[in-house]
Amino acid sequence: NAGVTQTPKFQVLKTGQSMTLQCAQDMNHNSMYWYRQDPGMGLRLIYYSASEGTTDKGEVPNGYNVSRLNKREFSLRLESAAPSQTSVYFCASSAGISSASTQYFGPGTRLLVL
Amino acid sequence: KNQVEQSPQSLIILEGKNCTLQCNYTVSPFSNLRWYKQDTGRGPVSLTIMTFSENTKSNGRYTATLDADTKQSSLHITASQLSDSASYICVVSLYNTNAGKSTFGDGTTLTVKP
Numbered sequence: 001n002a003g004v005t006q007t008p009k010f011q012v013l014k015t016g017q018s019m020t021l022q023c024a025q026d027m028n029h030n031s032m033y034w035y036r037q038d039p040g041m042g043l044r045l046i047y048y049s050a051s052e053g054t055t056d057k058g059e060v061p062n063g064y065n066v067s068r069l070n071k072r073e074f075s076l077r078l079e080s081a082a083p084s085q086t087s088v089y090f091c092a093s094s095a096g097i098s099s100a101s102t103q104y105f106g107p108g109t110r111l112l113v114l
Numbered sequence: 115k116n117q118v119e120q121s122p123q124s125l126i127i128l129e130g131k132n133c134t135l136q137c138n139y140t141v142s143p144f145s146n147l148r149w150y151k152q153d154t155g156r157g158p159v160s161l162t163i164m165t166f167s168e169n170t171k172s173n174g175r176y177t178a179t180l181d182a183d184t185k186q187s188s189l190h191i192t193a194s195q196l197s198d199s200a201s202y203i204c205v206v207s208l209y210n211t212n213a214g215k216s217t218f219g220d221g222t223t224l225t226v227k228p
Contacts, residue, residue, distance in 0.1 A: 105157025
């Protein structure tokens with residue numbers, strides 16, 4: 001059982017380039033999330049999708065867009081990367097959107113923007 | 115603003131010793147508090163979750179306590195092992211809101227030395 005998978009594992013971008021981070025889950029979960037984690041800081045929510053067909057902004061959505069492609073997949077797009085977006089990005093999923101529903105995290109994508 | 119403060123920021127202990135990590139929060143009204151363990155280079159994994167009516171929850175050698183009156187939680191690790199070396203993250207959720215409104219602490223980095 002793969003759980004939550006993320007691709008790529010590591011990426012280097014130049015300022016202004018665009019890219020899409022991919023996330024997929026095989027647990028039949030309804031809700032999915034994108035977080036970023038900067039060194040020494042906590043996880044910050046970028047966007048989330050309570051269910052297929054819906055997306056909502058989190059704490060730090062500026063500079064990002066998301067697509068809930070289907071129930072399994074939730075992608076995060078950086079249209080014009082900036083050095084401030086250098087971070088580790090985690091995708092997570094949960095059975096439901098309730099805060100009591102356990103979130104399962106992927107292994108992360110390490111992004112370096114030069 | 116709802117805040118979650120964790121202390122200490124980092125901790126080094128010897129294998130076999132016990133330790134206690136602290137989490138203080140201002141989130142109100144409170145719904146639940148969760149502790150995650152995050153190994154280096156991996157995504158967080160849920161350890162325990164407690165609602166306002168629970169004051170203790172155990173998961174093996176990990177015991178979380180909650181005092182909703184003083185808005186404090188602690189995570190006690192008994193007979194530490196090298197594999198306990200990780201970051202421990204406290205997450206507090208608002209009452210009657212979804213997971214998109216949860217507040218993450220910055221984490222405590224625990225190092226267990228032989």
